[in-house]
Structures are given as C-alpha cells and as structure tokens.
Amino acid sequence: MDISRPTMEVATASATALIGAVVCYGALQNGISWADGAPQPGYFPFYIGCLIIFGSAVTAVQTLIRRDGETGAFLDGARLRTVAAFFLPIVGFTLISGFLGLYIGMAIYVFYAMLTAAKFRLHNAALTALVVVVVNFVIFEKLFTVPLLKGPVLEYFGIY
Amino acid sequence: MGNFGQLMDGFAVALTAHHVLIMIVGVLLGLVVGVLPGLGAPNGVSLLLPLTFTMDPISAIILLTSMYWGALFGGSTTSILFNIPGEPSSVATTFDGYPMAKQGQAVRALSLAFSSAGIGALTGVIVITLLSGWVAQFAMRFGAAEYFAVYFMAFASFIGMAGGSPFKTLVAMMLGFAAATVGMDTISGESRLTFEFDELIGGISFLIAVIGLFGLGELLLTMEEGLKFEGVKAKLDLRTIFRTVAEVPRYWATLVRSALIGCWMGITPGGPTAASFMSYALGRRFSRRGRHFGKGEPEGIIAPETADHSAGSCALLPMLALGIPGSATSAVMMGGLMIWGLSPGPMLFTTQPDFVWGLIASMYMGNIIAVVLVLATVPLFAYILKAPFTVVGPMITVVCVIGAYTVASHTFDIWLALLFGLAGYVFKKLDYPLAPFVLAMVLGDKAEDAFRQAMLTSDGSPAIFFSNGLVSTMMGLGIFLLLLPAITALAGRIRSGAHKAEAA
Amino acid sequence: MTKHATTALAFCLSFALPAAAFADWQPNRPVEFVAAAGPGGGTDTFARVVQSALSKNELLTTPIIVTNKAGGSGAETFVYAKTSPKDPYKLFFGTQDAYVLPLASKLSYDPSKDLTPIAALVFDPFMLWVNPKSSGIEDVKGFIAKAKENPGKLKVGGAKAKEADETLMTLIEQAAGVDLTYIPFKSGSEAAIQVAGGHIEANVNNPAESVEQWKAGVQKPLCVFEDARLADKTVIADGKSWNDIPTCVEAGLDIKSFAQPRTVWMAANVPPEALAYYTQLLQKAAAAPEFVAYAERGAQIRKVLVGEEFKAFIAQHEASYRDMYKRNGWLRGEK
Numbered sequence: 001m002d003i004s005r006p007t008m009e010v011a012t013a014s015a016t017a018l019i020g021a022v023v024c025y026g027a028l029q030n031g032i033s034w035a036d037g038a039p040q041p042g043y044f045p046f047y048i049g050c051l052i053i054f055g056s057a058v059t060a061v062q063t064l065i066r067r068d069g070e071t072g073a074f075l076d077g078a079r080l081r082t083v084a085a086f087f088l089p090i091v092g093f094t095l096i097s098g099f100l101g102l103y104i105g106m107a108i109y110v111f112y113a114m115l116t117a118a119k120f121r122l123h124n125a126a127l128t129a130l131v132v133v134v135v136n137f138v139i140f141e142k143l144f145t146v147p148l149l150k151g152p153v154l155e156y157f158g159i160y
Numbered sequence: 161m162g163n164f165g166q167l168m169d170g171f172a173v174a175l176t177a178h179h180v181l182i183m184i185v186g187v188l189l190g191l192v193v194g195v196l197p198g199l200g201a202p203n204g205v206s207l208l209l210p211l212t213f214t215m216d217p218i219s220a221i222i223l224l225t226s227m228y229w230g231a232l233f234g235g236s237t238t239s240i241l242f243n244i245p246g247e248p249s250s251v252a253t254t255f256d257g258y259p260m261a262k263q264g265q266a267v268r269a270l271s272l273a274f275s276s277a278g279i280g281a282l283t284g285v286i287v288i289t290l291l292s293g294w295v296a297q298f299a300m301r302f303g304a305a306e307y308f309a310v311y312f313m314a315f316a317s318f319i320g321m322a323g324g325s326p327f328k329t330l331v332a333m334m335l336g337f338a339a340a341t342v343g344m345d346t347i348s349g350e351s352r353l354t355f356e357f358d359e360l361i362g363g364i365s366f367l368i369a370v371i372g373l374f375g376l377g378e379l380l381l382t383m384e385e386g387l388k389f390e391g392v393k394a395k396l397d398l399r400t401i402f403r404t405v406a407e408v409p410r411y412w413a414t415l416v417r418s419a420l421i422g423c424w425m426g427i428t429p430g431g432p433t434a435a436s437f438m439s440y441a442l443g444r445r446f447s448r449r450g451r452h453f454g455k456g457e458p459e460g461i462i463a464p465e466t467a468d469h470s471a472g473s474c475a476l477l478p479m480l481a482l483g484i485p486g487s488a489t490s491a492v493m494m495g496g497l498m499i500w501g502l503s504p505g506p507m508l509f510t511t512q513p514d515f516v517w518g519l520i521a522s523m524y525m526g527n528i529i530a531v532v533l534v535l536a537t538v539p540l541f542a543y544i545l546k547a548p549f550t551v552v553g554p555m556i557t558v559v560c561v562i563g564a565y566t567v568a569s570h571t572f573d574i575w576l577a578l579l580f581g582l583a584g585y586v587f588k589k590l591d592y593p594l595a596p597f598v599l600a601m602v603l604g605d606k607a608e609d610a611f612r613q614a615m616l617t618s619d620g621s622p623a624i625f626f627s628n629g630l631v632s633t634m635m636g637l638g639i640f641l642l643l644l645p646a647i648t649a650l651a652g653r654i655r656s657g658a659h660k661a662e663a664a
Numbered sequence: 665m666t667k668h669a670t671t672a673l674a675f676c677l678s679f680a681l682p683a684a685a686f687a688d689w690q691p692n693r694p695v696e697f698v699a700a701a702g703p704g705g706g707t708d709t710f711a712r713v714v715q716s717a718l719s720k721n722e723l724l725t726t727p728i729i730v731t732n733k734a735g736g737s738g739a740e741t742f743v744y745a746k747t748s749p750k751d752p753y754k755l756f757f758g759t760q761d762a763y764v765l766p767l768a769s770k771l772s773y774d775p776s777k778d779l780t781p782i783a784a785l786v787f788d789p790f791m792l793w794v795n796p797k798s799s800g801i802e803d804v805k806g807f808i809a810k811a812k813e814n815p816g817k818l819k820v821g822g823a824k825a826k827e828a829d830e831t832l833m834t835l836i837e838q839a840a841g842v843d844l845t846y847i848p849f850k851s852g853s854e855a856a857i858q859v860a861g862g863h864i865e866a867n868v869n870n871p872a873e874s875v876e877q878w879k880a881g882v883q884k885p886l887c888v889f890e891d892a893r894l895a896d897k898t899v900i901a902d903g904k905s906w907n908d909i910p911t912c913v914e915a916g917l918d919i920k921s922f923a924q925p926r927t928v929w930m931a932a933n934v935p936p937e938a939l940a941y942y943t944q945l946l947q948k949a950a951a952a953p954e955f956v957a958y959a960e961r962g963a964q965i966r967k968v969l970v971g972e973e974f975k976a977f978i979a980q981h982e983a984s985y986r987d988m989y990k991r992n993g994w995l996r997g998e999k
Contacts, residue, residue, distance in 0.1 A: 005590075012586055016331050023338045026353040030345075038615040041348040044608055048337045055331035062327070074589060079384050086383040087582075090376075090557055094578060097561070098571045106558055113554035128551075132558060139192070144199065144207045145694065145729050146566055206703055210728065213716040300882070303863030304847075344736040347848050349825030351736060351769060358743045358772050362735020483853045483876065485704060492703040499712050501957060505876020568733070609850070616847045617819055617864060 006063050008074040013060035020052030089113060101151025107133050167289055170517030173218060174525060182219055183226040183522065187530045190230020191537065194246045195238055197371050198563025201231035201247060202488040209496050217500040218515050222522045224496060225476070228489050229281065229523075229530040232432075232472050236273045236465060237534075241266060241541055242556055244375035248366055249432040249468045249487075251598050252440040254374060256453060256460025263456050266545060270538050271404035272458055273465045276415060278531035279408070280466035283419040284426060284473025285523045292520070295427055296481035296506050304613035305624045307429055309634035311607035314425070314434045316642040318441040318599055328592045336600025339364045346605075347612045359572040366601055367567045372577040373594055375560045377584020379553055401535060407458070414443055414459045415466055422467035426474025431487045432467075433602050437595070439467030445644070473523060480504055480516060689937035693753060694727040698745075700738030700758040705851060706788070706870065708732060709958075710926045711757040714785070717952035723945060737824055739765050739773075745931045746778040752938035755782070756929040761827065763982045768826050768994045775982075780930040781974050782942050785950045787923035787965040788870040790832055790889040792912065795882055798862030804886050804915035807866065811842035819864035821847045821855030826994050828924055829855075831985070832868050832889065834992050839918045859883055870924070872962035875900065887912040889922040894963055906963045923965060925981070943970050 023045055030042030075083070089112055097105030107129045114125035140146045150159060173179075193204030205224050212220030235247030240257035253273060260269040288295075302310075342353045343363025354360040408415075418439040425435035443463030444453040453460045475486030476493070483504040485491035497504050502512060509516050544552065564577035587594060618624035626632045697715055701707035711730050718724040733740040738761045745756050756762070756779070763775040773779070794801045801807050811818045820836075822829025825848040833846045849855040852869035859867045859874075860882035867874075871894075877883035879901045887910050888894060894906040912919050928946055930939060949955055950968050959966050969977050989995045 008586070009590060012590055012592075013331075016335065019335065019338070023341075023353060026355060030348075030350055030352055034620075038347075038612050038620060041345045041350050041352055045338065045341045045352060048334045048341070051334045052331055052338065055327045055334065058327045059325065059331065062325075075384070083380055083384050083585075086553070087380060090561070090578065093557070093561060094571075094574045097565075097574065102562065102565060106562075110554055110558065113557075114551070117554070118548065118550040132555070136558070136562065139196075140562070140566070144193070144204070145727055146199070146203075146207065147569075147694070147696070147729065148562065148565060149569070149571065202703065206730070206732070209712065210715060210719065210730070213720055300857065300861040303858060303861060344739075345825075346850055347825055349737065349768065349827065349830075349848070356770060356772075361743065361771075362733065362740045482857050483873075484857055488703070495704040495708050495712060498704075498709050499716055499958075501961065503872075503876050503961070506880040506882070507876050568735075569731070613847055613849070616845060619817070619845075 002076045003074045003080070005072050005074040009063040010060050013056040013063070017053050017056035017060075020049045020056060023049030023052065025049075086117070097149060097151075099151065101154055102148045103133050103137065104151060104153060106136065163289055163292065166513055166517045167521060169514070170519070170521030171524075173514055173518035174222065174522040179219060179222055179522065180525065180529075182223050183526045183529050184533070186223045186226025187230035187233075187526065187533050190227035190232075190530075191234040191237075191534065193227065194231035194234020194236075196559060196563060196566075197238065197244050197246050197367065197375065198566035200235070200367065201228050202492050203566070204231055205489055205492045206495075209492065209499075212496060213499065217497075217502055218518045220496065220500060221493065221515070221519050222526070224493050225519065225523060226526040226530070228472070228493075229526050230533075231489075232281075232469055233274060233277060233530055233534040236277065236468075237270065237537070237541060240269045240273060240461075241545065242375065243378040244556065244560065245370050248370065248602065249436050249472070250464075251370060251374070251433070252436040252464035252595070253461060253468070255440060255464075255595065256455070256457050258378075259454065260456035260458075260461065265456070267400045267538055267542055268404045269456075269461060270541065271401045271535065272408065272461045274531055274534050274538075275405045275408045276411075276418075276462040277465040277469040278527055279415055280419050280422055280469035281473050281527040281530075282524065283466075284423055284470035285520065285527065287423045287427075287470075287474060288477050288520055288523070292477060292481070292509065292516075295477050296509075299427060299478050299482055299484070301630055302428060304610050304617055305627065306631045306634065308607060308610035308614055309625065309631050309638065310425070310428045310430050311434070311603050311610060313634055313638040313641065314430060314438045314603060315599070315607070316638040317438045317445075318596065319642060319645075324591050324593060328590075329596055332587070332592050332594065333596035333600045336597035337604040339369060339597075340601045340604030341608075346609050347616075359570060362568065364576065364601075365567045365573065366598075368564055368573050368577050369580050369601060370598065371560050371563050372580020373584035373587075373597070375556065375563075376577060376581025377588060379556060379560075380581065380585040381588060382549065383553065398539070401538060405535075408462070411459055411462050414447060414462050417442065417446065418463045418466035419470045422470030422472075423474045425467070426471035426486055427477060429478075429484070429486060429606075430471070431475060432469075432471040434599070435471035436464035436468040437599050437602075440464045469527075473527075476519075476523075480508055480519075481506060689752075689935065689941045691724070691726050691753060691938075691941075694729055695724065696754045697728055697730045698741050698754060698756045699730060699732050700734065700741035700756065700761060702732055702734040705734065706873075707738070707757050707759060707926070710785075713955055713958045714757070714928075714946070714949050717949045717954040718945070720954060721948075721952050723948050723952070736769075736771070737761065737765060737827065739769070739771050742773045742775070742779060742929075743771065745929065746773040749778070749932045750934055751931050752934050754931060755942065756931075758927050758929065759788075759828070759924050760927070760981055760985065762927060762929055763978055764827070764985050766996070767982075767986060767989050768996055770996055778932050780932060780934055780939060781978060782928045782930055782939065782970070783946045783950075784925040784927045784967075784969040784974055784977065785946060785955070786926050786959050787967055788872075788926065788962065789894060789965060790828070790868055790922050790924065791871055791874070791909070792836070792866060792868055792886045792889070792917075793856065793859060793874050793878075793883045794866045794886060795859050795862055796884045797882070799865045801865070801886075802884075804910075804912065804917050807886060808840045808842060808916070810865075811840065811844060815843040816845055818842075818844050818866065819847055820844050821849055821858050821864045821867040822869065823850070823852040823855060824848055826989075826992075828922075829868050831988050831992070832919075832922055835919050835922070835988065836868075836917065838991075856883065870962060870964075871906065872964075875963070878902075885909045887915040887917060889919050890965075891921045894965075896960065896963055925969070925977070926964075946970075 027042035027046035031040035032042040032046040093109035111129040114120040193199045235250040238244045238246040239250040239253040243258040245251040421439045422435045444450040479485045479490040564574045699708045699711040852873040855867040856874045860877045896906040
C-alpha cells in the first residue's frame, strides 16, 4: 500500500482545517466580539481558527493545482510497515500502562522490542527489561520521589 | 564600586568547601534531571526543595541554583543527541545541534553548546553584578503594554525566518496559538476550547507537545529511514573537545549578540525559551552563514545556547528584586525563598546582602563547575550513541513516555504525546516548520493576556503601545524586524534592477 | 460451592479485620500534598510550609511529596481529588476556591460530594493598596473621591478573574457607589508590581504580597477588610505597623470581614480514622514554630477551624459567595 505525497498533503490540510473549525466552534461559545474596550475571550481564538482553515485550504488547493509536479510517494508499503512496527508497540505500551501501571507496561514493551527489533535472545531481552525497570524505579521513586503510575498489580504486592 | 566590594564578600560566603561540594552535587543532580524530558529544571528544583528546609538559606539557594545550571546543560545534551529537548528552552538547540550530531559530529556539537552556554551564563552573571541596583527600577517600568511589546519583538524576529510555504508556516504558527489557548483564560476566568473534558482544563502542556513533536516524531523518521542513527560514526576523540572549545571565540559576533538578547529577555519578562528562539532567528538573519542554519551550522548552536543561559541567569534578578519570576524555575526558587523566611522584593538587596551576594558569587562558581562537569560527560554520551538504534530507540521511547506522564501524572498526556508524535512525523515529512508552532505555544497566551490587559488599562485605545519612549522603541524595533525580510527583498530587487539597467 | 464461598468470605474478612483494628491509623507510605496553585503561588507556599513544619518537627515521618496542579485556577486539583476517592494518602490544599470555583464554571466535581473537608489553618486578610506617588491617593476618602471624579477610569488590579480579588473589587464598587475597572493578572504579586510601577492605580491583595513594596515606598496600604485591626504592632514602614492601618469600615468603606481561608481537604469516602489522624496532625502543624513564623510574616489571622465548625463555616462562606456572584451575574448558567 503506497501513500502518495499529494494525497497526504490534502489529508493533512483537511485534518488541520478540521482543527481550525473546532477552534472556531469553541471560540463561538466564549463570545467573539470586542466588548467594553477589550476583546472577549473567544475573539483571538476565533480568528486563529479562521487563519488555520485559510492556510489549510490554500495548501490543499496548491497541491491539487500542482498535481503533476510532485507525485513522489509519501510512504511506500515497506516503509509503512517499518513505521507501524515501531509505533504500534508504543501504543500497546501506553494501553497496558493505563491498566497495569507504567512499570509493567515498560517491562513488556522493552522485552518485546528487544526480542523482535533488536533480535536479542530471550533471557537477554528479559534481563534488559528488568534493568530498565529497576533503573527507572530507583531514579523516580527513590532518588526524586516522583511516583509513577503503579497500577493494581504492584499495588497488590504492596509496592507504592 | 560598591557592587564589587559586596561581590567579594559574597565570594567569601560562597567559596567554602561545604558550598563547593553542594554546587557539585547540585550540578550532577541537575544533569540527571535535565536529561530526562519530563522532569526538567522546574520539577527538579521543586523536588529538592524539601531537602533545603533544614539548611541555611544561602546553602539552600546554592544547591537549587546549581541544580538549575546542571539541568540547563543536561537539557541541551538530549536536544543534540536525540532531538528531544530535555528543557523547553533547549528546543532551539535541536535545530542545528541534531543535524550536526547526525553528521557524526556529536562531540563537536556538544562541546560547542556547552562552552557557548558557559559564556552566556557568565555574561548573565556579570550583568547581574553590575546592574543589580538599576534593574529593579528598570523592570518596574514594565506595564502590560511593555510586556506585549517584548513578546511582539520575539514574534517579529521569528516571522520572516521560516523558509518553505508561507501558508504552512501560517498553519503551524496558528496551531501553536490555538494549543496555547486551551484551558482557563486569565482575563475572563472562563475555560476555553476544553469542551468540558477534565483532562484539558489545565491546558495542553508545552512539554507534552515538545516530547511528541520532536522526540517521538524524530524516532519515527529515523525508523523509517532504515534504522540508522548516523551518530554511530561519532569517533570518540578527546582532542575534539579541546579543539572545539578553542574554536568558540571565533564566533564572537554571534556570542555578543546572543548574550545581549539573552540578558534582555531574562531581565524583561521574555524568559529563556523565547530568548533562545529570538537569538536563533536573529543569528540566522544577521550571520554571514545564515543560509546554512538548520543544516548543522556551529553558529546555529551557539546562538540559542548562549542566549538561553544568559537569560536563565538574568531571570533570577527580577525574581529577587521584584518577586516576579522570569522563568518557571525561578518561580519555584521564589517559593523556596518564602519558606526559608526571606521576602523577595526591592529591599532584599539591602536587608540580606550576604544572601544576595553569596548567591551571585555562587553563580560564577556554579557555572564554571557545571561547564567542566558537563564536558566530562561528553564521552559517556558519545558511548551511548555507539549502541545500535534498535536498542537505543525503544529506550528513548521509554524516556519519552515516562516524561509525558511525569509532567502532570496523567495517562491522558501520554496519548496526547503519541498524537503529537504522529503529527510531528507527518509535518516534518511535508515540510511544515515546527519552530513557529513551538514559539506560538510558548508565548501565545502570555502575549494575548498582555494585549488584553493593556486594552483594559487604556480603555481600548491602541495608543497605549506608543505611549512612552520605552514601549514605542520596542514596538518600533518589532515592526522593523517584521518588515526586514520585505525590505531586504525589495533592496535586493532594486539592486539587481540597477545591475540590469547598467548592463543594458 | 459453599466451600468456595466460605474461603472467599474468610479471604474478605482477612482484609476487613486489619481495618477494624485501625483505630490508631498511621500512614505507612509517602503522603502527597496537592497544591491548587503553581510554584511560588500562595497555596503552594502554604502547602510547603505545612510540609516543612511536619517534617522538621518529625510530626510525620513518611516522605511528603508536594505536587502542583494549578490548571483551571486550581480546579485541576479538586478534579484530581474526585478521581482518587478513598485514598488516605492524598491531601489537597486550597483556599475558598474548592467550593467557589464550581459556582462560576461548569466543573466535573461537586465540592459537597467529592471532597472531605479537614481544616482551615489560617486566614489571609485583604487590603486595599495604592501607589501614593503616582496616583496622588493617600487615604480611602481620596480613593473614593478620585473614583467618583473619573468613573470607570480607575484601574484596580488583582489575581485572576471572578475570584476573591475581583469579588472584593465589586464589593468596593457597591459600597462606595463608584465604577472601577478591574484588571486581572496571573498572580497577586504581579498586580502589586503594576501598582508599584504606576501602571495601574490600586490593587487588592494579601499583605504578604505587597509588604516589600510598602517598605520600598512604592505602595501604601489604605485599609484592611476586617472587622478589627490586625494585631501585629511591629513597625514595618513609614513608622507604621499593621495595627496602624484602619479597618475599611473605620476609613469610610462599609465592607466587613473578607478573609481568605487556607484550607486542606481529602477525597471523598476516606477512612474516618485517617481523617481523624490528619485533623490532629494539621492542628499540630498549625501550632509549630515554622507555621507561626509564616503566619506572622504574612500578617495572617491565626484561627484554626476543624470538624463541624469548619463545615458550618464552609456552608456560610459559600452562601455569601453565591450571593455576591448572583449580584455580579457570574453564577453558572446565568450569562
């Protein structure tokens, strides 16, 4: 699956235009006029939103007009797979961390990444994961007393 | 020469073995904190605060400020090596530091950054020493209109800078403004763009955006480009460090300009982050090699680093003399001051001379210690770069994710950082400039607040922005900087036109 | 099946039993102090002073971690309290903001359901300040006269919008029958510097935020919004002490007590033993020398409220704010 650059340009411009529209909508709720000698809270955000939509629209139109000029691939299938193989585990890491705490998420993520991407042996990957967890635990919990998210499992074992 | 005599007394206070030891410990802790993007100087200093309750105030402030210097240096390290700014104020260092590191010159980039930062910090301290009495009076002249003028100058110096599509620059900058708007509005007390999500009520943290856009975004790009981290080629040669340090004085013009910008932004409410951006932008405009900025140019590292550190030092002065902190970290220190029983304000210099001058003397020492220590860590970091990217990449990811969480202890922030990571990746590939986004996010809400406060003060008359010499000069300079690209373009056209006419 | 049920019951009981023996509750892990203000802000200093009083006098031996959740004028702190109910290791530090913020903004926490009040440890009085040199105002009469001559032109600064400072400013307007313009700043100290620099005419804030400017002669207190004068007779500046500053009623501005409580809260449904423990602990902290020194520096009114007394105060204070907000048209849903 290839994604061409113009497609991506238009998709991005649409996304930013959508954000612009959301900003405008939010600003309308705060009032966008100029009252009592000073602007209302929504005054600046509203025009910021408009400018985002304007800039996005021009970018999209420019891309469509120059269609034949730049048609290189934004991302080809192989590269997309590489990026996804890197990004999706991070999403998994975040997801697991939300339920089980950052330390467990971290351990699973590092173990998995070392095993698949870095091609470590099983016990080496496990060891690396353990070292990462311990180092972070010492730095954050002990040295700087910044509590990271523990989750129910560590809580159960009385680690807080 | 009253200041000089008092400074000497200050050295007598600061230069005890006990205090030098405190400085070393502080700088080392600061380095650790600065390298971790979520912690950063303000957090680090507030974490150390409880330790200082049992110390006497001068030892306590030396510990905290030393940690601050260490964190400022540590922040530059990750900016250069991994494109992750450990501190908001080291974002501008990534623009040329990271490309230079990618070319295999990581050691040179780090050495350049650290030595110019040291020079910047020392300039800042000298300015404090000489001008301490006068600055309090001067800073008092800053009303809302003057605040706005300072921010306006920072924006104006930056606007003409970005290359590429002006519409993409516009979109990036306005997205930055929009992100800065989210949360509670100071002037009206209403919440804006939060859409009743609890997670958004505190606003979007600048650190989250930076961790995502720069850190995670860059990781994705590197992955896509085939798992290669060119820093690997960095040869560890200790002589490079000395050679680079010797190279620094050659860029004296950039050093002087950047230090001046830094001191100015530190004393006025601009702050270190804005200082580093402004200095980078003006460096690019006025340096002879400005066209090469962004590709690993030495001056592109020196300009933001010098300004960042001189602003960081100078920002302590308004904190001490007025109780108005010039940066997030000095806000934390001010809290410390009050707990130790000192009241920051115009009288602090006369009622507590030992404390104030001991602190200023310690700033000379602390920065020198910091430069030496941080240069000593260069080989260590160069060593990290030798590990394969498949191993380093996930480690950086872990640092980013933890960093995103520690900003406010919200899991939501990690998701936000991932989103910013994707956006950073796509934006970079499509040549959207990230610098205007970051600058708008840092200064956007402050500029808006100042503008609206000024409008309330003047009952809606824009004449307030030209009501006295100070504010008019700043606004005038701002407008000049804004029009400068157009003027140079016009001048260039006229000149080439004249050439053509001669030829014809 | 029944066998499983009994093991399950025994299992539950084994958890329940220690709780019953908890009469003498003690924290056995780090306690988090959440301050509803950024570093250096009034509430931040308050939380950290309590922290230092507790740790220096070894009243609490487990580590204390102070975190700042200043978002949404501090609402972030109380929303955070809502997300961690029953947690006896988190204390939340604020002012009246805990119950006043939801009056004006739509927030997802309900102070009566999601927060457990512990104590108010000290009260900050408010004062009216001017810059005598740049404004030419020397007393309350002069202030009112000048405001009457220039309706809407006198600029009064304060911290944030639609909170204590702006509320007080509207009270001044009503009491004196004048029209002022309020300018919100991020903090009270910022507003104080604006007055000292002559950019705006007056500000209302706690004595601590302007005392250094008073000593430097760039600010002057006109009156204190209290029923009685402040007690401290130590001379501060111009040969005057806090005790020499008239109450606003004396000076001709009919506004009685407008003090700001410094409050500590826990989340909802916390164990009563823990609540009792912290109530005692905080009372001890308020009597510790570090805290006394802090209260004296800020010319604060030392009065500790706990238990039912505190709850009654909250109810009465919230009702009075509701009234004032209603008059100003700031109540949520009345725009």
